Amino acid sequence: MAKTARFQSPWWRRLGLLALLLTLGGGLTYLDQRGEDQKQPTIGNTTGEPDYYLEDASMTRFDQQGRAYQRLETPRLVHTPSDDIIRTEKPHGYLTDDQQRQWQVTSDTGRMSRSGEQLTLQGNARLVQPEQAWSLETRTLHYDNREAHAWSDTTSVLRQHSQSMRGDRFDAWINEDRMRLTDNVQGHLPQQPQSQQPKDQGS
Template sequence: MQRPSFIHATLVRLSRLQKRAWLPLLLVALGVLLAWLDLRGTRQAPPDPAARAEEPGHVIENAELKLYDDAGNLTQRLASPHITHTPQQAITRFDMPHATLIDSEQREWRATANSGTLSGQQQRLTLDGDTRLTAPDEGWQLDTRTLHYDSVNRHAWSDTPVLLQQPPQRMRAQKLDAWLDTSEVRLKGQVRGHHPPAAASAKETP
């Protein structure tokens, strides 16, 4: 009567030992299978063109970019502490840019902003955030939020409210167009200004 009971107990122990031995092997096999499936899914996943287009190809610190026209004349200088270029979009972005816009008479117009974007295909510069443009000779300055500049036609314009001032004179408007070669400025939309009269000369008699 004791022998069958002994045999049964032995079989139960062997069964428990086999389960304990197979459990680590099963966990290892499961881990290998999951790693293989993850690697396979990564290899088969197609690249995202939109994500790749947003990836910058070049990052430059504390540099100056110079642009020339077809005749080899310098048209712009753009200095920035941080420049990123995205080749897929042909776009260059600037942090805190300092721009020098050069007209047909080689006069230098200074511009600053919080950020800037240069389209390589159209050679269009967009300055955004506390943008200021200063004329080289006339002494007036333009303040606006966003300023666009076409270096081919040397045309600057803004569709955001602008302040044009040459102290003590100042004018405000909703839009602006400026041509650097001729120093022509056009203000549009709710144009209003402040023009104080010239002070009388001390030598003038009543």
């Protein structure tokens, strides 16, 4: 009897260990699947599934008089109905003011409301003034078409020819051809060559 007990003991141990491993593996698989199911609604609630997308798209918006006031070109455009937002990649566009001048805008990504009244450009955002040859560089640029107001709450660099100025906030009203750089403003004005400096009239 003692010999039979010593023969059965290792077998039952191996069976018990196998059952324990199978139970543990099944539990981990269940927890993993449950975690994926819980994550999926969170992503859906953030942006939702797109109802359409366009490639190499060009959008033009017109006012009540039939005049184009905003044009945007992008290699990819996606619309999500849950938040009714149009998202664009590498947008390149033009904002038309009351004098029919086109202000150029570019960035890495863009977001636009359904009506097109609100435009947000993010990542290497630029605004170029058509006549006075100045350009703005910033991280995030907003534009409200109703007020023809462009602004940035991120560090902005304003350049014109070889001159540059930096500030923490930028505002521009394109219909009024007026801009403002405020908060911690710093400027760089290159020194004129000696031949261009005015001569002393006292000698």
